[in-house]
Amino acid sequence: MRERMRLAATRDLELLRSTLVAGREPTRPSISICAGTGCRAHGAMDLFDEFRRQLDAGGLDDVEVRATGCHGFCERGPLVVIFPKKIFYHGVKPKDVESVIEKTIRNGEIVESLLYKDPVTKEKSLLEHEVPFYAKQQRIVFRNNGKIDPTCIEDYIVADGYVALARALTGMNPEEVIDAVKQAGLRGRGGGGFPTGRKWEICRAQPGDEKYIICNGDEGDPGAFMDRSIMEGDPHSVLEGMTIGAFAIGAHKGYVYVRSEYPLALANLTEALEQSRSYGLLGRDIFGSGFAFDVELIRGAGAFVCGEETGMIASILGDIGSPRQRPPYPAESGLRGKPTNINNVETWANVPVIIERGPDWFAGIGTEKSKGTKVFSLVGKVKNTGLVEVPMGTTLREIVYDIGGGIPKEREFKAVQTGGPSGGCIPESLVDLPVDFEKLTEAGGMMGSGGLIVMDERTCMVDVAKYFLNFLVDESCGKCTPCREGLFQMYSILSRISQGRGQAGDIELLEQLGTYVRDTSLCQLGGTAANPVLSTLRYFRDEYLAHIEKKECPAGVCKELVTFRVEADACTGCGLCKRVCPSESIAGEKKEPHTIDMATCVKCGVCYEECRFNAVIAE
Amino acid sequence: MARLGVFVCWCGANIAETVDCEEVSRYAGTLPGVTVARSYKYMCSDPGQRIVTDAIQEHNLSGVVVASCSPRMHEPTFRKTAATVGLNPYMLEMANIREHCSWVHTDRREATEKAKDLVRLLVEKVKRNVPLKEIEVPVTQRVMVIGAGIAGIQAALDVATAGYEVVLVERKPSIGGHMSMLDETFPTLDCSQCILTPRMVEVMQSENITLHSFSEIEQVDGYIGNFNVKVVKKARSIDLDKCTGCGDCWNNCMSRNRITEPVPVSVREKTPPDVVAKVDAIVEKFTDDAGMVVGALQDVQNEFNYLRQDALMYLSEKAAIPLSRLYAVARFYNAFSLKPRGKHIIRVCLGTACHLRGGGNIADAITRELGIGHGETTKDMMFTLERVNCLGACALAPVVTVNNKYYGKMSIDKMLKVIEECAGEPAAV
Numbered sequence A: 001m002r003e004r005m006r007l008a009a010t011r012d013l014e015l016l017r018s019t020l021v022a023g024r025e026p027t028r029p030s031i032s033i034c035a036g037t038g039c040r041a042h043g044a045m046d047l048f049d050e051f052r053r054q055l056d057a058g059g060l061d062d063v064e065v066r067a068t069g070c071h072g073f074c075e076r077g078p079l080v081v082i083f084p085k086k087i088f089y090h091g092v093k094p095k096d097v098e099s100v101i102e103k104t105i106r107n108g109e110i111v112e113s114l115l116y117k118d119p120v121t122k123e124k125s126l127l128e129h130e131v132p133f134y135a136k137q138q139r140i141v142f143r144n145n146g147k148i149d150p151t152c153i154e155d156y157i158v159a160d161g162y163v164a165l166a167r168a169l170t171g172m173n174p175e176e177v178i179d180a181v182k183q184a185g186l187r188g189r190g191g192g193g194f195p196t197g198r199k200w201e202i203c204r205a206q207p208g209d210e211k212y213i214i215c216n217g218d219e220g221d222p223g224a225f226m227d228r229s230i231m232e233g234d235p236h237s238v239l240e241g242m243t244i245g246a247f248a249i250g251a252h253k254g255y256v257y258v259r260s261e262y263p264l265a266l267a268n269l270t271e272a273l274e275q276s277r278s279y280g281l282l283g284r285d286i287f288g289s290g291f292a293f294d295v296e297l298i299r300g301a302g303a304f305v306c307g308e309e310t311g312m313i314a315s316i317l318g319d320i321g322s323p324r325q326r327p328p329y330p331a332e333s334g335l336r337g338k339p340t341n342i343n344n345v346e347t348w349a350n351v352p353v354i355i356e357r358g359p360d361w362f363a364g365i366g367t368e369k370s371k372g373t374k375v376f377s378l379v380g381k382v383k384n385t386g387l388v389e390v391p392m393g394t395t396l397r398e399i400v401y402d403i404g405g406g407i408p409k410e411r412e413f414k415a416v417q418t419g420g421p422s423g424g425c426i427p428e429s430l431v432d433l434p435v436d437f438e439k440l441t442e443a444g445g446m447m448g449s450g451g452l453i454v455m456d457e458r459t460c461m462v463d464v465a466k467y468f469l470n471f472l473v474d475e476s477c478g479k480c481t482p483c484r485e486g487l488f489q490m491y492s493i494l495s496r497i498s499q500g501r502g503q504a505g506d507i508e509l510l511e512q513l514g515t516y517v518r519d520t521s522l523c524q525l526g527g528t529a530a531n532p533v534l535s536t537l538r539y540f541r542d543e544y545l546a547h548i549e550k551k552e553c554p555a556g557v558c559k560e561l562v563t564f565r566v567e568a569d570a571c572t573g574c575g576l577c578k579r580v581c582p583s584e585s586i587a588g589e590k591k592e593p594h595t596i597d598m599a600t601c602v603k604c605g606v607c608y609e610e611c612r613f614n615a616v617i618a619e
Numbered sequence B: 001m002a003r004l005g006v007f008v009c010w011c012g013a014n015i016a017e018t019v020d021c022e023e024v025s026r027y028a029g030t031l032p033g034v035t036v037a038r039s040y041k042y043m044c045s046d047p048g049q050r051i052v053t054d055a056i057q058e059h060n061l062s063g064v065v066v067a068s069c070s071p072r073m074h075e076p077t078f079r080k081t082a083a084t085v086g087l088n089p090y091m092l093e094m095a096n097i098r099e100h101c102s103w104v105h106t107d108r109r110e111a112t113e114k115a116k117d118l119v120r121l122l123v124e125k126v127k128r129n130v131p132l133k134e135i136e137v138p139v140t141q142r143v144m145v146i147g148a149g150i151a152g153i154q155a156a157l158d159v160a161t162a163g164y165e166v167v168l169v170e171r172k173p174s175i176g177g178h179m180s181m182l183d184e185t186f187p188t189l190d191c192s193q194c195i196l197t198p199r200m201v202e203v204m205q206s207e208n209i210t211l212h213s214f215s216e217i218e219q220v221d222g223y224i225g226n227f228n229v230k231v232v233k234k235a236r237s238i239d240l241d242k243c244t245g246c247g248d249c250w251n252n253c254m255s256r257n258r259i260t261e262p263v264p265v266s267v268r269e270k271t272p273p274d275v276v277a278k279v280d281a282i283v284e285k286f287t288d289d290a291g292m293v294v295g296a297l298q299d300v301q302n303e304f305n306y307l308r309q310d311a312l313m314y315l316s317e318k319a320a321i322p323l324s325r326l327y328a329v330a331r332f333y334n335a336f337s338l339k340p341r342g343k344h345i346i347r348v349c350l351g352t353a354c355h356l357r358g359g360g361n362i363a364d365a366i367t368r369e370l371g372i373g374h375g376e377t378t379k380d381m382m383f384t385l386e387r388v389n390c391l392g393a394c395a396l397a398p399v400v401t402v403n404n405k406y407y408g409k410m411s412i413d414k415m416l417k418v419i420e421e422c423a424g425e426p427a428a429v
Ligand SMILES: Cc1cc2nc3c(=O)[nH]c(=O)nc-3n(C[C@H](O)[C@H](O)[C@H](O)COP(=O)(O)O)c2cc1C
Pocket: A187, A188, A189, A190, A191, A192, A193, A194, A196, A216, A217, A218, A219, A220, A221, A304, A305, A306, A307, A308, A309, A342, A343, A344, A345, A347, A348, A449, A523, A524, A525
C-alpha cells in the first residue's frame, strides 16, 4: 500500500507528480485491459485474471496488468492495449492470452488476427486512434478514460490531474473561475443546456454561507450510459470539477447521486474519495488555501424522476422523489432550504480542462452557441455501437456513418432518437444536421443527456412513441394530474392504434392531450413527455395513418397487425429461422424453402429480424 | 326449469372498447337455463329496452340479467321495464361489467373473460331468486353507525347534519381508527391528522350523535328499518358514593384491564434476534438520520433479499422513522421489493436500445419458459424476473443480468441456456 501524504501546497503536487513520472518506465511493456461494463460483459475480468496468471507463471511478474475505464468501443470488447507501443487489440479471448504474451510482450511482434480490420477497406489498424471509429472523435471528457486505472489516484495525477484545482484555489478568485467557465461557453450536459457559469453565478450571489452542490449521476435516460463510464473510468475528473465549482460558488459540501444500477461507479467513487482525502485534496484547507470541501455519495434507488433537480433533493433527504413547484429554484432554495447547484456528471468533468487549458481553447471547439464536445451513446440499429465524443456541430451523418459504420444488414436508415423520453426522432432527411443544442431542439429532438438511438426501416414509429409513453407512465411520480392521467390516456390511445383499433380523430386527440400535458404538468417529466409522440407525428404521420386507416404496420413490428410468411423464392433453406424461432413454428428441410405455422407463431419477429436473405416477409 | 334472458350492453365505447360484448353474449347463450342472449349498443335507450321487453314476451322469460353499468345507475330503469310486461321486477338482476370491469381493466382478453364470469354469476343468482312482493312497514328514524373510524365518523356526521339521530358505536376507548395512525394520505399527501381531528371534535359537539365508545355490539335482530341491537358498554368507572373500597373488582377484573390502553409492546421483543442484530448493524452506519431512509432500505434489502416486514417494523422502531414513511419510500423506488425474491434474479433490459433490438422477446421467452411475469418469482423460489429500464450497457443490446452478472447481445437461445445452468444448482433455502 502506497503511503499518501497530505499535499499542503501546490508545490507538493508538482513534486509528487515528478516523482511519480520518474518512477514509471515508459519503455517497459505493460497491458491495459478495458474493464468498463461492456467489456466486463464480454469477459474482461476473466481475461485480466488469465493475463496475470500466465505472466506470473512465465516469470513475467514485473509486467503490469491494468484494468482501465471504458474506451467506448463496447461493440468490439474486450479491448486490450499493449504498452509501450500502444498496440490495440479487440475481441481478445482468454485463449488469445498465450500468443499475446509470447509474441507481443516477449518479442514485440503483432498478433495480426486481433487487430481491427475495417470491414470495407480491409485495412488493419495498429493503434487505437487509427481505427475509423475513433478517427473523427475528439476526446476531452474522455481524456483519461481507457488510459488510467480509475482506482489509482496517482495515474490521474500523472495525467495532469488536480493541476486545475491547484490553479483555481491558489491563483484565482471565485469570480475569475466563474468568468472562465462563462467565457468557455460551457452549457449543462444533463438535459437543458443551461449555461453553467451563469448557474454558478446565481448560486454564488445568494445570501448565506451554507450552500450545497450536487453531481447528478442518476442517468435515467434509457439507452444512455456515458455518465456511468465517466464515473467508473475517471472518477477524479468529476471530483476535481466539483471541488473547483464548490470553490467558485462558495459551497463546502457536495453530493454525488449515483444511479442504483451502477455499483462499480459507486465503488470507484468511494475509492477515489478516500484517496483524495488522504492527499488532502478534499477536506480542510485544500492546498493551503483555507478552502474546505467534502463530498458524500448517495445511492439512488431506481426512479427516473429523481433525475429532476427538486426530485433529487427530496430523494437525498430520504423522501420519495416527488418534484415540487419551481420557483423557488434550487439555486435559491434547494437542499435543506439552502442555495444548491446541480450539474450533470459530464458537465463537472469538463470543468478541470477548461481551467487547465483555458477558456479560449475550449470556446474554440464547437459551434457558435454550443461549445466543446458532447459524448453520445451511439446505440440501436448501427454497426459500431458504443460511446463517442465529438465536437458540437458534428453532423448526424458523420456520427452514424463515419463513426458508427452505418446500418447493419444493409437495411435503410430511418431516424435517430435523441434526448430519451424527453426528446424526439429526427428523420433520415435531416441527416446532415449539425448536432448542437439549438439545432436539435429546432428539429424537434433534444440534446438531453446524449442518448443517440439509431433506427432502421424495421423500427415502427408508433411503437417507439408507445414505448416511451409506457416508460413515462411507469415513471411518473403521480403527484400531478395532467402527467399521471394524461400520459395514461395518451398511452391507451397509442396502444389502441398499434392494435389496429385506432379511430379517425385519434391523432388530433393525441396532439391535443400532448399540449395539455406539456403546458400544465408540474415538472419537466410531464412537461416534455409528449415530445416523442409529437415529433414522430411531425415526421412520420403517414405511419400513424397506415395503422389507423389501413390497419397495417409498415415496419412489421406491431404484433396485432402483422403476419409472417417465408417467400419461397428468396429462401435458401439455411434453417436459421427455424433454430431461432422460440415457439418452434417454423418447419422445413435443409436447402428447401421453410414455412411458418401462423397458428402457433407468437409474432416475436425474430425470424424476420434474423433471416439474412430477407426471405421472411411481414404483412 | 328457468327460462332466462341475458342482455349485454356496449354502453357505446365505454364497455365495448375493452370487453368483446358479442363474445360475452355468445357465451351467455350457452349457459344452462339461458333461453336468449343479445347485445346492443345502448340497452337503456328506448330501442334497447324494447329488445328486453320483446324478448320477455316472446320467450316467456322467467328471469333476466342485464350486463351493463352499475345497478346504482339503471337497476330501477330495467326493473320498471320488466314490470311493464308482467315480469316480477326482482327476477331481474344487473351484472356490472362497466365500473367493475371495462373501466378498470386494460387488457381486452382478460376483461372479456371477467365479464363472462360476472354474467355467469348473475345468471346463477337469478335462478335462485324468488318473486318478491312490495309491502310497507313503519321505519324508526334513527341510524346506528358501527365503527368510528374516519368513514364511520363522516357517515355519522352526514346523517346527523341531515337532522337524524345517530348512535355511534366504537369498540376502542377512542374514536379515529386507522387514520389516526397515518402520516399522510394518498394522492394529495395531505396531513391526515388535519383531516381527522376536527371531525372527532365535531362528533362530540353534535347534538344528534350519541357516542358509545369502548362498547361492543353483542346481538343484532330485526330488519331494515326496525333493527334491535344490543350494545355492551364496558365498565370504565365506579360509583364513588356506593364503593366501599373493598378492592374485589380490582383483584377479580377478568381482563386485568386496569389500564384501558394496551401497553405498547416493543417491536424488538417480537422480532427474531438475528433480524434485530442485522438491522442494528445497518442503523449504526448512518449518522445523518434525515437522509438515511433510502440507504438503510437498500441495506436491509441486500441483507434479506427483500424488504421483510419484521425487519421494516423493527427499523421503524429503532430509527424512529414512521413505518408509513418506510413503506412510502419502498413503494416509490423501483429497486425495492416487498416480496421474497428467488435465488436467481434475472433482469431483462427494456431500455430504448434493448427494446429496439428485441429485449422484449427475451422477457417474453422467460415468461413462457418459467411462467413468471415482471416482479414474480417461481414457486420453487429459484427465479425472479424483473423487466428494467436500462442496465447501462446499451452498446451490447439486448442486455440481461443474472445475479448482477452482465450478458450482452443476448438471444432467446442463450437465455434459455443460462436458465438451464442456474436451474441445475440446488434450490434456495
Ligand atoms: C424527469 C427528468 C429527469 C432527468 N434526469 C436527469 C439525469 O438522469 N441526469 C442528469 O444529469 N440530468 C437529468 N435531468 C436534468 C436535471 O434536472 C438538471 O437539469 C441537470 O442535472 C442540470 O445539470 P446541467 O446543467 O449540468 O445539465 C432530468 C430532468 C428531468 C425533468
